[in-house]
Amino acid sequence: MYKEICAKYAPTKDNLIYILHEIQDTHPQHYISEEAVQAISEYLKVPENHIYGVLTFYSMYSTKPRGKNIIRLCESPPCYIKGSDNVLRKLKSILNVSVGETTKDGKFTLELCACLGVCGNAPVMMINDDVYGDLSEEKVEEIIDKIRGRN
Amino acid sequence: MSLKRIDLLICCGSGCVSAGSLKIKERFHEVLAEHNITSEVNIIETGCMGPCDYGPVMVIYPEGIFYKKVTVDDVAEIVSEHFVKGRPVSRLMLHDEEKAIAAQKDVPFYQKQVKVALENCGYIDPESLDEYIATGGYEALGTVLTEMKPQDVIDLIKESGLRGRGGGGFPTHIKWQMVHDNKADEKYIICNGDEGDPGAFMDRSLLEGDPHRILEGMMIAAYAMGATNGFFYIRAEYPLAIKRIKMAIEQAKEVGLMGKDIFGSGFCFDAEVRTGAGAFVCGEEMALIHSIEGMRGNPTPKLHILLCRSWGKPTVVNNVETIGNIPTIFRKGAEWFSSMGTEKSKGTKVFALTGDIKNTGLVEVPMGITLRELIFDVGGGMIGNHKFKAVQLGGPSGGCLTVDHLDTGVDYESSKNAVP
Amino acid sequence: MKTLADLKKIREKAQEDMKLRGGNVRIKIVVGMGTSGIAMGAREVMKTFLEEIAARNLTDVLVTQTGEKGLSSMEPVVDLIEEGKPKVTYGNMNPDKVKKSGG
Numbered sequence: 001m002y003k004e005i006c007a008k009y010a011p012t013k014d015n016l017i018y019i020l021h022e023i024q025d026t027h028p029q030h031y032i033s034e035e036a037v038q039a040i041s042e043y044l045k046v047p048e049n050h051i052y053g054v055l056t057f058y059s060m061y062s063t064k065p066r067g068k069n070i071i072r073l074c075e076s077p078p079c080y081i082k083g084s085d086n087v088l089r090k091l092k093s094i095l096n097v098s099v100g101e102t103t104k105d106g107k108f109t110l111e112l113c114a115c116l117g118v119c120g121n122a123p124v125m126m127i128n129d130d131v132y133g134d135l136s137e138e139k140v141e142e143i144i145d146k147i148r149g150r151n
Numbered sequence: 152m153s154l155k156r157i158d159l160l161i162c163c164g165s166g167c168v169s170a171g172s173l174k175i176k177e178r179f180h181e182v183l184a185e186h187n188i189t190s191e192v193n194i195i196e197t198g199c200m201g202p203c204d205y206g207p208v209m210v211i212y213p214e215g216i217f218y219k220k221v222t223v224d225d226v227a228e229i230v231s232e233h234f235v236k237g238r239p240v241s242r243l244m245l246h247d248e249e250k251a252i253a254a255q256k257d258v259p260f261y262q263k264q265v266k267v268a269l270e271n272c273g274y275i276d277p278e279s280l281d282e283y284i285a286t287g288g289y290e291a292l293g294t295v296l297t298e299m300k301p302q303d304v305i306d307l308i309k310e311s312g313l314r315g316r317g318g319g320g321f322p323t324h325i326k327w328q329m330v331h332d333n334k335a336d337e338k339y340i341i342c343n344g345d346e347g348d349p350g351a352f353m354d355r356s357l358l359e360g361d362p363h364r365i366l367e368g369m370m371i372a373a374y375a376m377g378a379t380n381g382f383f384y385i386r387a388e389y390p391l392a393i394k395r396i397k398m399a400i401e402q403a404k405e406v407g408l409m410g411k412d413i414f415g416s417g418f419c420f421d422a423e424v425r426t427g428a429g430a431f432v433c434g435e436e437m438a439l440i441h442s443i444e445g446m447r448g449n450p451t452p453k454l455h456i457l458l459c460r461s462w463g464k465p466t467v468v469n470n471v472e473t474i475g476n477i478p479t480i481f482r483k484g485a486e487w488f489s490s491m492g493t494e495k496s497k498g499t500k501v502f503a504l505t506g507d508i509k510n511t512g513l514v515e516v517p518m519g520i521t522l523r524e525l526i527f528d529v530g531g532g533m534i535g536n537h538k539f540k541a542v543q544l545g546g547p548s549g550g551c552l553t554v555d556h557l558d559t560g561v562d563y564e565s566s567k568n569a570v571p
Numbered sequence: 572m573k574t575l576a577d578l579k580k581i582r583e584k585a586q587e588d589m590k591l592r593g594g595n596v597r598i599k600i601v602v603g604m605g606t607s608g609i610a611m612g613a614r615e616v617m618k619t620f621l622e623e624i625a626a627r628n629l630t631d632v633l634v635t636q637t638g639e640k641g642l643s644s645m646e647p648v649v650d651l652i653e654e655g656k657p658k659v660t661y662g663n664m665n666p667d668k669v670k671k672s673g674g
């Protein structure tokens with residue numbers, strides 16, 4: 001499977017970031033495994049340590065298995081001013097996890113991130129590719145319930 | 152084809168989308184069908200209209216009526232009252248001391264603004280090449296390619312006084328001249344859409360709301376310095392911006408506005424999108440170049456302080472907003488552009504207003520306007536009329552200013568001097 | 572697209588499609604669409620205007636609507652505003668009259 005993804009891109013070094021993105025996005029647990037790194041290393045003919053170097057530099061990549069849905073709550077100042085800490089507390093309590101952890105059912109991973117550039121509607125979070133703004137404690141509960149019901 | 156009588160512009164910038172504008176659009180389709188007037192109304196998804204705090208917002212033409220905080224439940228009323236009976240719903244308009252403000256142009260938020268880079272943002276459908284062309288799009292590129300020499304292009308930018316909007320305020324023409332004068336078989340231009348500063352979303356809104364403008368500006372710049380390849384480096388947190396730029400590139404290629412022998416001038420240009428993966432420092436130009444090359448985004452020293460190289464070739468990195476100004480400068484002239492702003496900071500600047508301010512959102516004002524005007528006149532002042540304490544200008548690299556500095560002008564020099 | 576003239580052609584056509592957002596409009600047709608107007612058939616009148624204008628390929632005419640004009644007995648009421656000329660108000664409109672007025 002990793003080989004197939006690699007083969008979609010030309011075997012040049014500058015495609016590394018895209019290959020990593022696609023492997024992570026298509027993996028049900030949204031992470032990059034050791035096998036994946038080996039496969040990329042063979043395909044691009046670059047040492048594994050180079051790949052780990054890149055992989056660990058960027059905050060969006062994970063080397064640990066994660067949940068089906070990745071929640072990324074913005075922790076930058078404009079969101080903080082608008083109460084992102086309350087939203088975080090709420091998320092932790094309804095999901096029963098700390099930051100960086102995955103729920104027992106494997107449905108959600110809770111992460112913090114820097115500004116998502118939607119600060120006009122702070123506080124903001126992204127779940128996968130969708131942005132949710134003007135968050136309140138009630139609103140996050142609703143959003144999580146809805147996603148829970150969907151999958 | 153039947154004629155439309157209403158243009159319904161729904162803001163689909165990320166702010167309004169996060170507030171539910173896509174669901175509202177779906178609902179409009181349903182309700183219009185119920186009333187059997189689907190064929191009379193044009194529903195257009197636009198880029199950010201600016202007042203994100205009031206999202207989801209929309210403007211209805213020909214009257215130019217502005218509605219705020221529209222919910223799915225309001226759609227039926229808008230259609231049956233406004234569209235069918237011609238009675239705009241004043242409940243959904245902005246109110247100024249109890250009086251409803253109907254037209255978008257009368258909303259105070261818009262009145263002190265001067266839109267150059269944001270000219271089309273929130274006014275056209277960003278996914279339509281035709282609408283961009285209707286506003287005069289690609290005319291500047293055509294004129295530049297067929298009537299001007301690269302050096303003339305650089306000279307005109309010099310005359311306009313354009314300086315980089317990416318933070319440093321570096322005169323754009325000097326960077327271009329460096330690459331122009333450097334002989335090489337290949338040269339690159341990179342549009343910096345990394346925008347990592349917390350609180351900033353100017354570049355996202357531009358990329359999402361008027362992607363063809365950025366494409367056109369990039370091609371003019373590329374022609375000036377002899378680049379044949381361009382990269383849009385857009386952070387992965389901006390999926391919509393990535394999608395829109397990719398789409399714009401496809402559209403431009405399809406009609407021959409990008410590719411080989413553009414406007415029969417012999418100029419060839421190709422562009423592609425590259426994305427980051429979450430690293431603030433990748434906004435710095437050398438870090439960005441390393442990231443595009445597929446490496447860790449570490450900033451490294453350059454051989455020459457002004458000249459970047461990617462894959463060893465001369466490269467210019469320009470910010471999204473810098474590039475966004477270029478087509479308009481060529482359409483309206485250097486003199487027009489330099490008539491706005493201060494002595495050393497020409498033109499306008501886009502600001503993202505966030506925090507405890509009444510009108511959060513995206514605004515464009517002439518350089519040199521004071522912080523007071525920006526915060527109180529355009530931004531509407533503090534929420535709940537609280538006392539103003541401090542404002543942070545720019546990102547983590549900017550400084551915090553207090554009440555004492557409210558009369559500081561927002562331009563490169565004054566803000567630099569004011570920050571302690 | 573190879574020349575500036577090609578671009579201009581596309582622009583003219585595209586501006587046409589965007590004329591509701593302001594642009595060159597020679598004639599503005601304002602249909603009174605209050606409750607009584609609609610009761611008297613203003614919707615049909617408006618529709619016919621739209622169809623006729625499209626059929627005749629008139630590019631500088633804009634159709635829009637307004638609320639009750641207060642002249643219930645004359646509904647449907649239509650204002651015809653032509654640039655540089657005084658406004659003309661037509662009463663008791665119907666689709667047939669619309670078709671004729673375009674001729």
Ligand SMILES: Cc1cc2nc3c(=O)[nH]c(=O)nc-3n(C[C@H](O)[C@H](O)[C@H](O)COP(=O)(O)O)c2cc1C
Pocket residue numbers: 314315316317318319320321323343344345346347348431432433434435436437468469470471473474
């Ligand atoms: C840490 C750091 C972060 C930066 N982030 C950005 C950014 O997000 N966007 C940007 O356009 N420029 C950013 N810059 C500035 C760029 O290095 C570069 O000067 C700019 O893109 C040049 O474009 P301009 O001349 O059009 O302003 C950053 C610089 C540093 C040192």
Ligand code: FES
Pocket residue numbers: 074075076077078079080114115116117118119122123124349350351
């Ligand atoms: S600060 Fe949270 S989205 Fe910008």
